[in-house]
Amino acid sequence: MTCRISVLGVGYLGATHAACMAELGHEVMGVDTDPAKLSKLAAGEVPFYEPELSEILQKNISAGRLTFTSSYDDAAAFADVHFIAVGTPQKTGELAADLTYVDSVIDNLVPRLRKPTTIFGKSTVPVGTAERLGIKARELAEHGHIPEVAWNPEFLREGYAVKDTLQPDRLVVGVDKNTPGRAIEVAKRVYSQLIKDGVPFVETDLATAELVKTSANAFLATKISFINAMAEICEVSGADVTELADAIGYDTRIGRRFLNAGIGFGGGCLPKDIRAFMARAGELGVDQALTFLREVDNINMRRRTGTVDKVRTLLGGSLVGAKIAVLGAAFKPESDDVRDSPALNIAGQAQLQGATVTVYDPKAMENSRRIYPTLIYASSVEKACEQADAIMVLTEWREFNELEPSKISKLVRKKIIVDGRNCLDAENWIDHGWYYYGPGRSLSGPIDA
Ligand code: UGA
Numbered sequence: 001m002t003c004r005i006s007v008l009g010v011g012y013l014g015a016t017h018a019a020c021m022a023e024l025g026h027e028v029m030g031v032d033t034d035p036a037k038l039s040k041l042a043a044g045e046v047p048f049y050e051p052e053l054s055e056i057l058q059k060n061i062s063a064g065r066l067t068f069t070s071s072y073d074d075a076a077a078f079a080d081v082h083f084i085a086v087g088t089p090q091k092t093g094e095l096a097a098d099l100t101y102v103d104s105v106i107d108n109l110v111p112r113l114r115k116p117t118t119i120f121g122k123s124t125v126p127v128g129t130a131e132r133l134g135i136k137a138r139e140l141a142e143h144g145h146i147p148e149v150a151w152n153p154e155f156l157r158e159g160y161a162v163k164d165t166l167q168p169d170r171l172v173v174g175v176d177k178n179t180p181g182r183a184i185e186v187a188k189r190v191y192s193q194l195i196k197d198g199v200p201f202v203e204t205d206l207a208t209a210e211l212v213k214t215s216a217n218a219f220l221a222t223k224i225s226f227i228n229a230m231a232e233i234c235e236v237s238g239a240d241v242t243e244l245a246d247a248i249g250y251d252t253r254i255g256r257r258f259l260n261a262g263i264g265f266g267g268g269c270l271p272k273d274i275r276a277f278m279a280r281a282g283e284l285g286v287d288q289a290l291t292f293l294r295e296v297d298n299i300n301m302r303r304r305t306g307t308v309d310k311v312r313t314l315l316g317g318s319l320v321g322a323k324i325a326v327l328g329a330a331f332k333p334e335s336d337d338v339r340d341s342p343a344l345n346i347a348g349q350a351q352l353q354g355a356t357v358t359v360y361d362p363k364a365m366e367n368s369r370r371i372y373p374t375l376i377y378a379s380s381v382e383k384a385c386e387q388a389d390a391i392m393v394l395t396e397w398r399e400f401n402e403l404e405p406s407k408i409s410k411l412v413r414k415k416i417i418v419d420g421r422n423c424l425d426a427e428n429w430i431d432h433g434w435y436y437y438g439p440g441r442s443l444s445g446p447i448d449a
Pocket of ligand 1: 124154155156157158159217220224257258259260261262263264265268269270273331332
């Protein structure tokens, strides 16, 4: 059955959710305060790189199922179901999440509602937020129509956003158990196609729904830092972390995914989410429960400094005057997102230590230039590698995995390659006379390369 849906906030999460809900056959209105973003989306253009998204955006705009507006009046009049998809960034100077945008959606929307509605939160929020927003909504309702506030966290990964929305591992819907309403029924109508496809549907309370999201990201971050800690041990004991990960990953209780050792996690989610989670635990008086996440964060940050230290050592103890090619700037492949990108952080640190750093990324050049204008940007791998003393592969784009060492050898000053994502064919590089370094691996090759 078709629903009339508004998606409030059409950044990464909201634009994807709006397009995917229209793809499921619903009538959808995307709402945002940023006119530039709205006009791009309305013209069928995705303001960031995400495979498959522009096709479904254009298709559903043409079919008349998807529109965009900056007007809360239009959204309130149009939709029976509202999804909050605004950002919850880290507060400046604090670990906690900034909830200004989430609160502002409730403040702006609720007084305009003139019919029974359900508001689903999708943004990642500290546990307790949904209940607070529900109370606020009851206070702000003006026309006798108190909206029900429920929580429906989002688990999409950048680079796979469309697939993760239309074929998620699970759907989670949390409702206020004290004021039972129709949210579960409404969610089942919105997601009827997915439920028919066999996607598990988890019904729970508000706090559990919020915590499912934060604890899932905390677990993923912990898994990555675990393998990166193992990489540190492997490096000093002559073991190989990639073989170790394969071997422990065969145990289905452990699983191989998210056990790729390297320069660690970044992006707009995992780093800020574990910090907001620690801050919230502190507010709830159980900070000790999440003290381990501080160590997860420390291990992760050490990957960045450790990689710069390693390349400095390889270059004789100083980066002053060294020419370094950095291949990859996005926080992960299939994305142009550079928020808290380990790759750019390492590029920036190397530059601050005196190196001349030239960066190339297939998709993230424009975003990188905006936040790191002082780095040098090359238009191809070859141009970035010209006369380099060391090459650092810091995002595992396929283009880099498939590089031919014999061709790159002719361009560089020194044959030193740092494989920050353990994504290259190490033996191939060593066979071509390169010194190879991958975190947690004891492979090398000639250092006088
Ligand atoms: C993450 C979660 O995976 C999603 O489930 C969640 O919905 C999303 O955050 C969110 O909260 O919105 P995302 O930030 O898109 O998704 O990226 P991931 O695929 O989780 O990767 C995060 C970082 O971890 C990247 O920098 C990646 O390179 C790194 N990583 C990942 C590793 O270093 N090793 C691995 O084995 C896997």
